[in-house]
Amino acid sequence: MMKDCLIIGAGPAGLSAAISAAQNGVDVTVIDEFMKPGGRLLGQLHEEPDHVWWNGIEEAQKLFDEVLNQSIDLKLGTSVYHIEKANDNWLVHTNEGIYRGKTLLVAAGAAERSIPIPGWTLPGVMSIGAAQVMTNVHQVKPGHNGIVIGINVLSLAIARELQLAGVHLQGIVLPPEHLLTKGVSHPMDVFQSLLHLTHLAPSPLLKWGGLLAGKSAFIQRLSLQMYPKNGFKLWNISVQMKRVVTEIVGHEQVQGVKTADLTASGDIVPGSERTIPVDFVCIAGGLYPLVELVGVAGCPFKYIPSLGGHVPIHDERMKTPVDGLFVAGNITGIESAKVAKAQGHLAGLSISEALGKLTENAEIKRAIEHIEKTREKALIQFHPDIKKGRKHMETIAADFQKKEVSGQ
Amino acid sequence: MDAFRVTKHPVLKLKQNRKEIAFVFEDQPYKAYEEDTIASALLANGIRMLRRHEESGSPRGVYCNIGHCFECRVTARGEEGVRACLTPVEDGMVVSSGKQLPTPFKEGDQ
Ligand SMILES: Cc1cc2nc3c(=O)[nH]c(=O)nc-3n(C[C@H](O)[C@H](O)[C@H](O)COP(=O)(O)OP(=O)(O)OC[C@H]3O[C@@H](n4cnc5c(N)ncnc54)[C@H](O)[C@@H]3O)c2cc1C
Numbered sequence A: 001m002m003k004d005c006l007i008i009g010a011g012p013a014g015l016s017a018a019i020s021a022a023q024n025g026v027d028v029t030v031i032d033e034f035m036k037p038g039g040r041l042l043g044q045l046h047e048e049p050d051h052v053w054w055n056g057i058e059e060a061q062k063l064f065d066e067v068l069n070q071s072i073d074l075k076l077g078t079s080v081y082h083i084e085k086a087n088d089n090w091l092v093h094t095n096e097g098i099y100r101g102k103t104l105l106v107a108a109g110a111a112e113r114s115i116p117i118p119g120w121t122l123p124g125v126m127s128i129g130a131a132q133v134m135t136n137v138h139q140v141k142p143g144h145n146g147i148v149i150g151i152n153v154l155s156l157a158i159a160r161e162l163q164l165a166g167v168h169l170q171g172i173v174l175p176p177e178h179l180l181t182k183g184v185s186h187p188m189d190v191f192q193s194l195l196h197l198t199h200l201a202p203s204p205l206l207k208w209g210g211l212l213a214g215k216s217a218f219i220q221r222l223s224l225q226m227y228p229k230n231g232f233k234l235w236n237i238s239v240q241m242k243r244v245v246t247e248i249v250g251h252e253q254v255q256g257v258k259t260a261d262l263t264a265s266g267d268i269v270p271g272s273e274r275t276i277p278v279d280f281v282c283i284a285g286g287l288y289p290l291v292e293l294v295g296v297a298g299c300p301f302k303y304i305p306s307l308g309g310h311v312p313i314h315d316e317r318m319k320t321p322v323d324g325l326f327v328a329g330n331i332t333g334i335e336s337a338k339v340a341k342a343q344g345h346l347a348g349l350s351i352s353e354a355l356g357k358l359t360e361n362a363e364i365k366r367a368i369e370h371i372e373k374t375r376e377k378a379l380i381q382f383h384p385d386i387k388k389g390r391k392h393m394e395t396i397a398a399d400f401q402k403k404e405v406s407g408q
Numbered sequence B: 001m002d003a004f005r006v007t008k009h010p011v012l013k014l015k016q017n018r019k020e021i022a023f024v025f026e027d028q029p030y031k032a033y034e035e036d037t038i039a040s041a042l043l044a045n046g047i048r049m050l051r052r053h054e055e056s057g058s059p060r061g062v063y064c065n066i067g068h069c070f071e072c073r074v075t076a077r078g079e080e081g082v083r084a085c086l087t088p089v090e091d092g093m094v095v096s097s098g099k100q101l102p103t104p105f106k107e108g109d110q
């Protein structure tokens, strides 16, 4: 059956797009391989500065209720593995057969970068997001006593979530230094990126922002030299910017990690090596847009580090240069779920417009402004230069359009 | 089957009164709850090793838990290469893990 619109991804972006498109009379099918709607929103649990909890499960339920209200067709447990265009229509190949649509929105979200550390394939080593989903979505603890490798906004937030669920953490430490960890394994780089986070959030970044901000001014004065070997405590979890995991050890599964202390310049302190027993390890290497599917659909990319890597070229209305192909959410750049939702809402309107079901430009303008406002207020910022990255993409998309028009 | 379950939480509503189900992994019987994935059901039972790497034989478990890495491949419902992290466990399901395969044609071997 031919649909007006197919949406890949039932995360905040895909669901919001489905809702705004359906509200304009667009006939939509949303496809997702996870067994529940909500995408990565499901695992999220943050305390906002006003002490209200951002509970991803509840937020996802709200979107799902609206999807049911609009009688939107939702296919869960369905994996997309190929996309093609035939006679101006999209064919989306899944393990449950082929879906057809006049327009296509790819809202596949983000994936986690891994950091290969000796021993990282042992059972019990997992990405930080895996631990989040296990704990908050399935309500199973990743282990009883673990350690987090990689210090960034996501690992700090999820470490707290693990602690809330009663999981003990030995701390959050650095990965060993090698080519792939450039910029995230040196104490000074990580130190500066954390200072950036506090600078970004004058209102406390998560709740610990205040603590971090207070501490960092102090630490800044005394310099990283004085940074305590055992780190500072964030909700009683020690953040150890001068400790590194050099190897994960265990027979058949994780039993411990070998750690060492670092000097402020990033060298291992001789004689500081020791083994800490743990039953699980989380690796936090950061997020990147999951773009394979839009690549298959023929969309051109641009590499913009502040957006998380290679992102599909798209204009401020979420339209790609490929006719009938739209993108929204983290596939366009790594940001919080609220921004993804706002982008999805806009994409749903743009799709309605493309199908001739929406002629009112004012609504689209408002949706664009709403994204900017949401970005401005976002509690979790994944990159300090996100706004510059977004502007950069806008100019690239505009240039692209000019070239197309002039036939270059 | 509850050794690893979250039993107390200050914010999240914990799932309660879920239907118990029985499944088999590597010929051993286990219990789980409805809504568990194969991966969460096994971890709740303290089982982390889902398979052995086809060539090296090294043990593997869940890595990303959201379908991206394919580290959690198992055989379930008679189907090979099923992602344990994306597949809901079902009552009576028989799950087995991947085995090390003989590699007669591996480069360098004669
Ligand atoms: C592991 C992880 C943890 C995160 N934790 C946080 C956090 O704590 N706080 C925060 O602010 N942000 C977090 N993020 C960022 C997150 O991406 C955004 O907050 C937000 O969820 C993005 O929404 P989205 O709709 O773009 O994508 P997602 O929410 O990722 O939804 C995309 C959906 O597409 C589906 N999909 C992808 N490929 C296919 C395919 N081939 N076939 C079928 N379905 C497919 C996925 O199953 C998924 O449900 C996290 C991201 C990841 C990857």
Ligand code: FES
Pocket: B061, B062, B063, B064, B065, B066, B067, B068, B069, B070, B071, B072, B073, B083, B084, B085, B086
């Ligand atoms: S753990 Fe990565 S696909 Fe299942």
